[in-house]
Amino acid sequence: MADLAATRAATRLDPHRLRTDFPILSTANRFGKPLVYLDSAATSLKPLAVIEAVDGYNREYSSNIHRGIYELAERATGAYEAARAKTARLINAPEPAEIVFVRNATEAINLVAYSWGRRNIGRGDTIVLTEMEHHANLVPWQLLVQEKDGDLEFVPVSDDGLLQLDVYEVLLHLRPKLVAFTHASNMLGTINPVRHMVEMAHAAGALVLIDGAQAVPHMPVDVQELGADFYVFSGHKMLGPTGSGALWARRELLEAMPPFMAGGDMIREVHLRRSDWNEIPYKFEAGTPDIAAEIGMGAAADYLLDLGLDAVRDHERELTRYALEVLPREVPGIELYGPAAEHRGGVVSFNLPGIHPHDVAQILDRSGICIRAGHHCTMPLHERFDLAASARASFNVYTIPEEIDALAIGLREVVRVFDR
Numbered sequence: 377m378a379d380l381a382a383t384r385a386a387t388r389l390d391p392h393r394l395r396t397d398f399p400i401l402s403t404a405n406r407f408g409k410p411l412v413y414l415d416s417a418a419t420s421l422k423p424l425a426v427i428e429a430v431d432g433y434n435r436e437y438s439s440n441i442h443r444g445i446y447e448l449a450e451r452a453t454g455a456y457e458a459a460r461a462k463t464a465r466l467i468n469a470p471e472p473a474e475i476v477f478v479r480n481a482t483e484a485i486n487l488v489a490y491s492w493g494r495r496n497i498g499r500g501d502t503i504v505l506t507e508m509e510h511h512a513n514l515v516p517w518q519l520l521v522q523e524k525d526g527d528l529e530f531v532p533v534s535d536d537g538l539l540q541l542d543v544y545e546v547l548l549h550l551r552p553k554l555v556a557f558t559h560a561s562n563m564l565g566t567i568n569p570v571r572h573m574v575e576m577a578h579a580a581g582a583l584v585l586i587d588g589a590q591a592v593p594h595m596p597v598d599v600q601e602l603g604a605d606f607y608v609f610s611g612h613k614m615l616g617p618t619g620s621g622a623l624w625a626r627r628e629l630l631e632a633m634p635p636f637m638a639g640g641d642m643i644r645e646v647h648l649r650r651s652d653w654n655e656i657p658y659k660f661e662a663g664t665p666d667i668a669a670e671i672g673m674g675a676a677a678d679y680l681l682d683l684g685l686d687a688v689r690d691h692e693r694e695l696t697r698y699a700l701e702v703l704p705r706e707v708p709g710i711e712l713y714g715p716a717a718e719h720r721g722g723v724v725s726f727n728l729p730g731i732h733p734h735d736v737a738q739i740l741d742r743s744g745i746c747i748r749a750g751h752h753c754t755m756p757l758h759e760r761f762d763l764a765a766s767a768r769a770s771f772n773v774y775t776i777p778e779e780i781d782a783l784a785i786g787l788r789e790v791v792r793v794f795d796r
């Protein structure tokens with residue numbers, strides 16, 4: 377037992393130490409207040425390893441990939457393909473060729489909706505989504521079913537922020553062609569029982585797309601173990617650069633799908649009146665990609681794997697538990713949304729009665745505290761809870777309990793300013 381305890385202790389994150397990896401955390405705002413960054417669900421901060429990987433490409437071997445015959449271009453191609461292999465390792469994809477680089481999770485979902493969707497969804501076909509989807513995993517499917525005369529159905533969310541799986545089971549009797557849901561909610565923080573949900577969907581004959589934008593940065597994700605068909609995520613939320621992201625899909629699905637965008641790099645042979653497609657994943661990577669960003673995403677994948685995703689999850693679970701305990705105790709009248717810490721990632725959405733979340737965010741900003749305010753691209757979910765908007769604090773590997781204390785003090789100040 378002692379050995380186990382020692383191993384666990386040795387694999388715990390030391391957020392105070394690793395904060396020195398993030399240069400932005402030593403900056404201050406215009407009032408001289410140090411940065412308290414609690415908006416990681418919108419985008420994460422970037423460690424030096426990522427900044428240097430991007431910088432290294434631009435300074436030392438900036439050149440195009442997959443076409444140069446000279447050493448510099450071969451180095452760029454090597455780094456880009458190494459980033460693909462690192463990204464594959466992060467989610468335990470069976471092979472790097474199943475990773476398609478895209479700009480973000482939104483582009484990955486659109487790729488599937490256009491390429492797979494337009495070939496496989498027809499009149500009267502059903503796609504099952506949930507009420508907690510980010511607009512990125514809703515609007516592309518709306519466009520698809522509008523065009524094809526198909527239907528959307530939605531798994532409802534309970535008052536405590538969990539998906540109602542009994543209704544999901546009933547919806548699966550409609551024999552949907554596709555089920556698409558988020559791994560973790562960016563508003564409620566809910567971590568969905570995705571493995572179980574995939575099994576249920578497959579038993580009903582549906583394919584499954586999982587939106588992993590809020591999961592990959594925060595917990596171990598193994599696409600083989602989950603058994604999903606499509607899995608999407610963004611680099612910029614997992615400590616990587618903006619403009620990087622990935623779609624993972626099983627080889628046979630990618631091979632059967634037509635290209636999404638056409639042009640250079642995605643072809644094998646081009647004639648004036650017809651062309652043949654390149655092999656996967658290049659078939660889906662038309663034109664010059666954001667080479668530096670994807671190389672940076674590879675560095676971010678390495679950084680996370682070095683930290684250990686179990687340790688990341690433990691750290692963020694503890695922070696969330698702390699926030700759920702401290703905020704209601706210290707902030708009079710605060711209303712919190714979402715389930716208990718066991719079922720959620722490091723996301724805490726809330727409202728102060730009678731105070732608009734924009735005002736909350738603006739007043740916190742004076743103290744150097746950054747939070748998100750608005751609908752967080754989940755308008756239907758806000759409607760479900762009868763909310764026009766909410767404020768949201770979200771955490772990452774560099775978040776420390778002292779920042780949650782600062783948030784609590786800041787929120788007390790907001791309440792004082794509004795004199796309630």
Ligand SMILES: Cc1ncc(COP(=O)(O)O)c(C=O)c1O
Binds near residue numbers: 480512513
């Ligand atoms: C759950 C979820 N899905 C998809 C997205 C879209 O990510 P991106 O804007 O990087 O495409 C987000 C972004 O907040 C998200 O939280």
